Amino acid sequence: MAQYLKRGMDAGAIEEADAKVRETVENILDDVKARGDDAIRDLSEKFDTWSPMSFRLSPEEIRDAIAQVPARDLEDIKFAQAQVRNFAEKQKASMLDIEVETMPGVVLGHKHIPVNSIGCYVPGGRYPMVASAHMSIVTAKVAGVKRIIACAPPFRGGPHPAIVAAMHFGGADEIYVLGGVQAVAAMALGTSTIAPVDMIVGPGNAYVAEAKRQLYGRVGIDLLAGPTETLVIADDTVDGEICATDLLGQAEHGPTSPAVLLTNSEKLARDTMAEVERLLAILPTADAARKAWEDYGEVIVCRDEAEMVVEADRIASEHVQVMTRDPDYFLANMKNFGALFLGPRTNVAYGDKVIGTNHTLPTKKNARFTGGLWVGKFLKTCTYQKVLTDEASALIGEYCSRLCILEGFSGHAEQANVRVRRYGRRNVGYAEAAE
Numbered sequence: 001m002a003q004y005l006k007r008g009m010d011a012g013a014i015e016e017a018d019a020k021v022r023e024t025v026e027n028i029l030d031d032v033k034a035r036g037d038d039a040i041r042d043l044s045e046k047f048d049t050w051s052p053m054s055f056r057l058s059p060e061e062i063r064d065a066i067a068q069v070p071a072r073d074l075e076d077i078k079f080a081q082a083q084v085r086n087f088a089e090k091q092k093a094s095m096l097d098i099e100v101e102t103m104p105g106v107v108l109g110h111k112h113i114p115v116n117s118i119g120c121y122v123p124g125g126r127y128p129m130v131a132s133a134h135m136s137i138v139t140a141k142v143a144g145v146k147r148i149i150a151c152a153p154p155f156r157g158g159p160h161p162a163i164v165a166a167m168h169f170g171g172a173d174e175i176y177v178l179g180g181v182q183a184v185a186a187m188a189l190g191t192s193t194i195a196p197v198d199m200i201v202g203p204g205n206a207y208v209a210e211a212k213r214q215l216y217g218r219v220g221i222d223l224l225a226g227p228t229e230t231l232v233i234a235d236d237t238v239d240g241e242i243c244a245t246d247l248l249g250q251a252e253h254g255p256t257s258p259a260v261l262l263t264n265s266e267k268l269a270r271d272t273m274a275e276v277e278r279l280l281a282i283l284p285t286a287d288a289a290r291k292a293w294e295d296y297g298e299v300i301v302c303r304d305e306a307e308m309v310v311e312a313d314r315i316a317s318e319h320v321q322v323m324t325r326d327p328d329y330f331l332a333n334m335k336n337f338g339a340l341f342l343g344p345r346t347n348v349a350y351g352d353k354v355i356g357t358n359h360t361l362p363t364k365k366n367a368r369f370t371g372g373l374w375v376g377k378f379l380k381t382c383t384y385q386k387v388l389t390d391e392a393s394a395l396i397g398e399y400c401s402r403l404c405i406l407e408g409f410s411g412h413a414e415q416a417n418v419r420v421r422r423y424g425r426r427n428v429g430y431a432e433a434a435e
Contacts, residue, residue, distance in 0.1 A: 002300050002301065002302050002307060002311050003266075003300070003301045003302075004298065004299070004300055004301075005266075005269050005270070005273065005299040005300070005301060006273065006297060006298055006299040007298055008258060008260075008295060008296040008297060008298050009295045009296060017206075017256075018206070018210075021206050021207055021210050022210055022214075024181075024207065025181055025207055025210040025211050025214060026214060028043060028181045028182065028185065028211070029181070029185050029189075029211065029214060029215070031043070032182065032185035032186065032189055032191075033185075033189055036191040036192055037191045037192055037193055037194075039182070040055070040178070040182050040185075040186050040191060043180070043181075043182040044178060044179070044182055047179070047180055047182070048153055048154050048179050048180070049157075050153075050154040050157075050177065050178075050179075052177065054193075055176045055177055055178045055193075055194075056174060056175065056176050056193070056194075057159060057164065057175045057176070057177060061159070062164055062168055062175060065159050065160075065161040065164035065165065066161065066164060066165045066168060068161040069161045069162050069165045073162055073165075074165060077130065077134075077162065077165055077166050077169065078169060079354070080131065080134050080353060080354040081134045081138050081166070081169060081170060083354060083355060083356035084134045084135060084138045084139065084356050084358070085138050085141075085142060086356060087356035087357060088138065088139045088142040088143075088358075088374070088375040089142055089375075091374055091375045091376065092142055092143065092375045092376075092379075095112050095375075095376060095379065095381075097109065097110065097111050097112060098110055103392065104389070104391075104392060105387060105388045105389035105391060105392025105393075106385070106386075106387055106388070106392050106396065107385065107386040107387075107388060108383065108384075108385050109383065109384050109385075110381050110382060110383045110384070111381075111382055111384070112376075112379040112380070112381055112382075113379065113380045113382050114143050114144035114145050114146070114378055114379055114380075115140075115143075115145055115198050115199050115220065115378050115379070115380065116145070116146055116147065116198050117145065117146065117147035117148075117149070117195075117197040117198050117199070118136075118140050118145050118147070118148055118149070118197050118198065118199045118200070118201055118378065119149050119150070119151065119184075119187030119188065119197040119199070119200045119201070119219075120132075120133070120136035120137050120140070120148065120149070120150040120151070120167075120172070120201055120202050121136075121150075121151055121152075121183060121184055121187075121200065121201070121202035121203075121204055121208060122136070122150060122151065122152040122163055122166075122167065122202060123152070123153075123202075123203060123204050123205065123208070124152045124153045124154075124155050124160055124163060124179065125153055125179065125180075125205065126253075126254060126288065127253075128152075128155050128160040128162065128163050129152075129163075129203070130160075130162045130163050130166045131166075131352060131353045131354075131359060132202055132203060132359070132360070133150065133152075133163060133166035133167045133170050133172075134166060134170055135202075135358045135359050135360050135373060136150075136201045136202045136222075136360065136373065137150060137166075137167060137170035137171055137172050138170045138171065139358060139373065139374065139375050139377075139378065140171075140201070140378050141170065141171035142375050143375045143376075143378035143379050144378075144379075145378050147173055147174075147197070148171060148172050148173050148174075149172065149173060149174040149175075149176065149187060149194075149197060150167045150170075150172040150174070150175050150176065151176045151177075151178045151179070151183035151184075151186070151187060152164075152167070152176075152177065152178075152179065152183075153177070153178065153179020153180060153183070154177050154179065158177070159175075159177045176194070180207060180208065181207050181208065181210075181211045184200055184204075184208055184211040184212060184215065185211065185215070187200055188200050188215045188218060188219045189215075189218070196219070197219065198219060198220060199219055199220035199221065199222070199378070200212055200215065200219050200220070200221050200222075201221065201222040201360065201373060201377070202222070202225075202360060203225040203226075203228075203359070203360050204225070204226070205226070205227060205254065206226050206227055206256060208226075209224050209225060209226035209227075209363070210226075212224060222360060222373045222377050223360070223361075223362050223366060223370050223372065223373065223377075224362065224363065224364065224366055225318075225360050225361060225362065225363055225372075225373075226363045226364060227253065227254055227256045227257045227258075227363065228250050228253040228254070228257045228318060228319070228363070229250075229257065229258045229259075229260075229317045229318040229319060229338075229363050229364075230246070230247060230249075230250035230251070230257075230258070230259050230260070230317065230318070230319045230320075230321065230348055231260045231261075231262060231312060231315055231317035231319065231320045231321070231337075232246050232247055232259075232260070232261050232262065232321045232323070233262045233263070233308055233312060233320060233321065233322045233323070233324060233330060234261065234262075234263050234265075234268060234272075234321075234322075234323040234324060235263060235264055235265055235268070235305075235323075235324045235325060236265045236267070236268055237323065237324060237325050238268070238323040238344055239268070239271065240268060240270075240271030240272040240273075240274065240275040241275050241279075242323065242344060243261055243263075243268065243271075243272040243275070243323070244272050244273075244275035244276045244278075244279050245275075245279065246321050246347055246348065247259040247260075247261060247272070247276060247293070247297070248276060248279055248280070248283060248289045248293070249347070249348065249349055250319060250348055251288070251289040251292035251293050251296075251297070252283070252285035252286075252288050252289040252292075253288070253292070254288050254292065255288055255291035255292050255295065256292065256295070256296060257288075257292045257296065258292070258296040258297070258298070258317075259292060259293060259296065259297050259298075260297070260298040260299075260300065260315060260317065261298070261299045261300065262300050262302065262308050262311055262312060262315075263299075263300075263301060263302070263308075264301065264302050264303065264304055264305065264307075264308060265301075266301050269299050269301050272299070273299060276293060276297075280293070305324065305326075305329055305330075308330075309329075309330065309333045309334055312330070312334055312336070312337070313334060313335050313336040314336075315336075315365075316336035316337065316362075316365040316366070316367040316368050317337060317338065317367070318337075318338040318339070318361045318362060318363045318367065319338060319339055319341065319348040319351070319361065320334070320337045320338075320339070320340050320341065321341045321347060321348055322340060322341065322342050322343070323343065323344045327342035327343045328342065330342070336365075336367045336368050337367050338361030338362050338363070338367050338371070338372050339351055339357060339359075339361055339372060358372050358373045358374055359372075360372055360373035361373070390423035390424070391423075391424075393419050393423040393424075394419065394420050394423045394424025394426065395424075396416075397416040397417070397419045397420040397423070397424065397434065398416075398420055398424070398434040398435075400412075400413075400415075400416035401413050401416040401417050401420060401428065401433050401434035402433045402434060404416060405431075405432070405433040406433075410431040413431060413432075413433065414430065414431060416434065417430070417431075417432075417434060420434050
């Protein structure tokens with residue numbers, strides 16, 4: 001049985017915090033529904049001390065922001081976007097439209113149709129998440145989305161130049177300097193100055209994730225991507241320093257970011273815990289990382305790799321860094337994860353920023369039933385059907401008629417019966433099963 005050397009916050013305390021988030025978000029959404037732009041402006045002033053003449057950036061303001069970005073940073077942004085675009089294009093190429101004749105005269109098919117409009121949220125509170133612009137906007141552009149709007153909060157009293165550059169070069173049609181729940185609400189619900197979208201995508205804090213959850217159904221969402229989670233799976237082929245580095249590298253996202261070590265080596269577990277404390281003394285972002293480690297950090301020792309897989313699937317973490325003798329064992333056997341990072345040569349930061357896979361991934365155990373954001377999230381797979389011959393329509397109609405009567409749907413049965421009569425030249429009683 002797995003042994004805990006360190007546990008995180010009690011589940012009851014987490015549920016209590018989640019309930020407060022739900023109530024806060026519900027009140028904000030109600031306010032935006034009722035007061036539109038006035039509510040957006042009041043909320044932006046309250047939370048971000050930001051109330052410009054227009055939240056949308058003009059072409060001139062976009063050019064001015066980009067001009068502030070050093071040439072090297074622009075090159076790096078374009079490199080990262082090229083990696084994301086390339087992988088998204090490869091993914092899209094795997095999604096083929098199909099049309100097949102399943103029986104004589106019956107043709108079935110499906111088409112992949114892009115969502116018409118999306119709103120991309122790019123976090124920028126504690127850290128300006130430039131990479132999130134690549135992950136949502138570039139991927140949506142590859143999918144063929146016609147209208148892409150993007151929101152990011154103000155940073156130090158104005159638009160963050162690098163985020164604006166990433167949004168612009170990624171292909172955003174409208175760029176707004178607006179943050180938090182009010183940004184998500186504006187994009188989803190619409191106001192007199194912001195036309196609503198069909199889908200909201202992008203990561204964010206617990207409040208942004210909850211806003212997306214409450215708005216789902218009014219609009220589509222990519223997934224519920226809340227505070228970052230990381231799971232490090234390691235054995236004695238690596239040391240405590242690299243494990244601690246990978247744990248804290250994600251814990252620095254914020255004080256509610258779980259960081260978990262899963263190992264079959266108690267020595268490595270204790271070495272890692274000691275290294276965490278050593279690194280926290282020198283890490284510039286230790287204020288957030290320490291709180292996350294104290295409240296949400298866990299260290300679990302298992303008997304063997306098989307038990308590690310069981311525990312990892314139970315945890316269903318957003319990011320899973322595997323540093324063992326045989327990382328592919330976990331690729332072959334794990335079922336619940338947002339993204340895997342296999343071997344010590346790769347790490348979660350590569351996926352977060354530049355390697356090309358998408359960093360918007362499921363949290364809070366949602367990896368049990370969904371993967372992360374990818375080009376397919378922006379494509380609706382829609383089916384169609386054609387019946388080409390009288391004989392096929394009559395044959396399908398007979399089966400349909402009987403199955404409809406079996407369920408008590410007389411009107412449905414008549415949709416089949418009228419075709420059995422016309423195309424099969426059979427006498428079927430009204431609202432009766434075809435024999």
